[in-house]
Amino acid sequence: MRGDKPLPAHAPWCMGCGEDNPNGLHLEVHLHGDHVYADLQFDERHSGAPGLAHGGAISAACDDIMGFTLWIAETPAVTRTLTVEYRRPVPLHTPVHITASLVDETDRALFIEANGTVGDTTYFAAEAVFVKVDLSHFLRHGDWGATADLITRFFQAD
Numbered sequence: 001m002r003g004d005k006p007l008p009a010h011a012p013w014c015m016g017c018g019e020d021n022p023n024g025l026h027l028e029v030h031l032h033g034d035h036v037y038a039d040l041q042f043d044e045r046h047s048g049a050p051g052l053a054h055g056g057a058i059s060a061a062c063d064d065i066m067g068f069t070l071w072i073a074e075t076p077a078v079t080r081t082l083t084v085e086y087r088r089p090v091p092l093h094t095p096v097h098i099t100a101s102l103v104d105e106t107d108r109a110l111f112i113e114a115n116g117t118v119g120d121t122t123y124f125a126a127e128a129v130f131v132k133v134d135l136s137h138f139l140r141h142g143d144w145g146a147t148a149d150l151i152t153r154f155f156q157a158d
């Protein structure tokens with residue numbers, strides 16, 4: 001059983017968890033047992049209808065926290081599909097607890113679920129398929145310098 005452990009951001013400018021992104025969600029994600037979790041509050045930067053979180057911001061929060069179950073799966077992977085069920089409108093400036101866990105795995109695919117609650121009530125739930133990649137995926141498609149930083153975080157996370 002894994003204990004409660006803070007996990008490093010995907011990248012400093014990551015929209016979900018990067019500490020240097022002024023418009024990001026600033027998720028601080030912890031590993032706890034067989035799942036990861038974060039506590040967040042959406043604010044005006046993430047607004048859709050007045051006073052309510054934008055569906056895209058909620059989807060981004062789900063995608064990003066699911067991207068932390070990679071430390072459970074112990075493999076890099078990227079989102080192939082993401083489905084979000086918006087069950088209740090999420091007010092801004094309201095504490096939301098979001099969790100994600102790995103529910104199944106094949107040679108190439110990870111099946112991941114996320115859940116966002118306010119108090120004891122589920123406000124949104126998501127399912128995703130991530131496809132495993134090797135770290136060269138990020139070198140091939142992304143920024144070399146930032147990828148070197150990502151690889152450092154990958155190995156420091158152990």
Ligand SMILES: CCCCCCCCCCCCCCCC(=O)SCCNC(=O)CCNC(=O)[C@H](O)C(C)(C)COP(=O)(O)OP(=O)(O)OC[C@H]1O[C@@H](n2cnc3c(N)ncnc32)[C@H](O)[C@@H]1OP(=O)(O)O
Nearest residue numbers: 010063064067070071074075076078079080108109129131
């Ligand atoms: C300790 C570890 C720390 C890690 C630390 C690294 C951090 C790592 C940073 C991550 C950061 C995250 C941040 C948030 C998550 C993003 O935001 S990720 C960004 C958004 N996503 C993307 O950009 C992905 C774009 N898509 C792609 O690059 C390519 O489609 C992919 C995903 C690499 C797959 O390419 P491909 O290999 O050509 O795809 P394909 O052959 O069609 O499918 C591959 C396999 O997956 C299966 N598959 C595909 N789709 C499905 C599906 N829907 N259902 C079931 N199986 C499927 C296929 O059947 C196939 O299996 P096999 O036939 O090989 O057995």
